[in-house]
Amino acid sequence: MSEQRRRNMNRSKSNLRKRKRAHKRLNIILTITTVIFLSLVFTLIKQRFTINNLKKDQALLIDQQNKIKSETDQLKEEIKKSNSLEYIEQRAREELGMIKKDEKIYVNPENLNNNQESDSQENSN
Incomplete structure (x- = not known):
């Protein structure tokens, strides 16, 4: 029984490590995705202001x-x-x-x- 217990503990430790790695990867992917999304939003807002200024200049x-x-x-x-x-x-x-x-x-x-x-x-x- 102790052998089987040891195996079960090793498996659970291994599963826990895999889960931690998967969680870290997920956090990295989410961070990168968030940074890309925020940079796109910032770029779109900046372009909107630029377009509005150019339209005002055009009218003048x-x-x-x-x-x-x-x-x-x-x-x-x-x-x-x-x-x-x-x-x-x-x-x-x-x-x-x-x-x-x-x-x-x-x-x-x-x-x-x-x-x-x-x-x-x-x-x-």
Whole structure:
């Protein structure tokens, strides 16, 4: 009986060792799996933030592009106008104070006083 008991004890010790090894392997596998899973989650979250930032940048760039396009269109229209005689005449009258031959200019003294007051206010600012 003692022989059989010894065998049984050896078997149970052997089974216990196998269980401990299996448990260690399982813990190692679970640890590695957890680390991989957490790194994937972190990477996905980081990519989501990056995508959101890029979308915001894209929206800003599209707005800038639209503003530049409208400004370009306005400048093209101004270039077309600047080639017309009416536009040249209008600019000469407004900016240079030029008049046509035999044309008389009437000046309202009240407007002169208002213009001088507004000019002096602008200069003081």
